[in-house]
Amino acid sequence: MTAYEFTLIVFLVSISAGLLGALTGLGGGIVVTPALTLLLGVDIRYAIGASLVSVIATSSGAAAAYVKDGLSNIRIGMFLEMATTAGAICGAILASRTPTNALAILFGAVLLHSAWQVIQAKKQQNRNQAADPLCETLQLNGVFHSSEGTVDYRVSRAKSGFGLMYVAGVLSGMLGIGSGALKVIAMDRIMGIPFKVSTATSSLMIGVTGVASAAIYLKRGYIHPLIALPVMLGVLGGSMLGARLLPRMPVMTLRRIFAVVVVVIAVQMITQGLRGRL
C-alpha cells in the first residue's frame, strides 16, 4: 500500500469510528483500535498509540464546549485527575510488559462491558446522600444550569470514586482509550454527581489522563505520526459530525444496533487474541 492510500483508508475508517463513538456515547478511541487492527492489520501497539492521540483531541474539543457552558466541574475534575494520571502512568508501563494478544483480549473485555453499558436504560438514581465531610472540604458540591433552571448538587463518597478513577486511569494507559464509561460510572453511580455533569467532567478529564501515558508511548515509539495524524483528524471530524446528527437521530434504536456491532468487534478481538494473531 502506498503511504497515500494507507492514509486515506485510515482517515475514512477513523471518520466512521468517530461517528460511531459520538452516536453511542462510547467515544471514538474505543472503536478505532479494533478497526485498525482487525481491518488493516496494524500492530495493536501502533493502534493504541494512535487511538490515544485521537482520544486527547476529541476530549479537548468536546470539553471546550462543555466548559464554556459551565457544565463541567473543574474542581471535581482536578481532584480526580490526581488518581487518573497516576493510574495512566502505571497502565502505560504495564502495557509494554503485557503480550499483545493479552492486550487484545483485555480490549475485547472492555468493549463487551461498554456495549452492555450502552444498552442499559439509565435508572433514576436515589439522590439521598449522606454528607461527606471530605467533599465539603474539597468544595466539590456545585450547581449547573439546565433547561429546568439551576440545579444544586451534592457529592459524596469521594474516596471510592477516587479509587475507581485510578482503575479508569490504568485501563486508559494500557489500552489507549479514554475510559469515559468507567469515569462516568465513578461520578454518576458512586459519587452521586448528576449524569450531565459527570459526562462533561469526564471529557474534560480524558485529555489530561491521556497525556499522562502519551509521554511514555512517545518514548516507546507507539505513536507513529503517519497513523496518529489521520486517526486524530478522522475521529475528530467524525465525532463533530456525530454530535451534530445526534439530536435528529432515534438514539435508543441506534444504540441497540451499535451495541450489537460492538459485541461482534469485541468477540473478534478476543478470538484473535486467543489465537495469538494480534
Add this chain to the structure above:
Amino acid sequence: MSAIVLTDTKLQRLIGATLRGGVLVASITGIVGGLLFLTAPDAKPVSFHLFEGTHSLYAFPGLMLRQAFELHGVTQLERGLAITQLGIIALLLTPIIRVTFSIVGFALERDRIYVAITCVVLATLMGSLLLH
C-alpha cells in the same frame, strides 16, 4: 461567594479557549506536515503489520525543530514528518497548558487546596516525561 463564582466562570472561559485553540493549532500543523509528507517525491509504501517502534524525532526536539524550519539541507519527506510530529506535540501540550492555567486561576482565587491539588497533577504529568 459571588466573587468565586465570577472568577470560576472566567477560568472556565480561559480553559475552553485553550482547549479549542490547541486542537485547532494541532490539526492545522498536522495537515500541513501530512500533505508535505504525502506529496514528497520519495514517499515509500507503508505497512504497519510489524511493530518496529517509531524511529522518532521526539527524543531529539532540537533536530525536529531544525528539520521543520531550516530552509536548506532537509528533504520534503523529513520536513513533512517533523511538522506532523510538531502537530502531535502541540496537541499533547494542550491539556498541560490547561492544567497550568488552572494553577494560576486557583491561586487568584486564593484557593490553597486546589493550587496544591493542581500542582500534584502537573507534577505527575511532568514526572511521566522523565519515565522510560
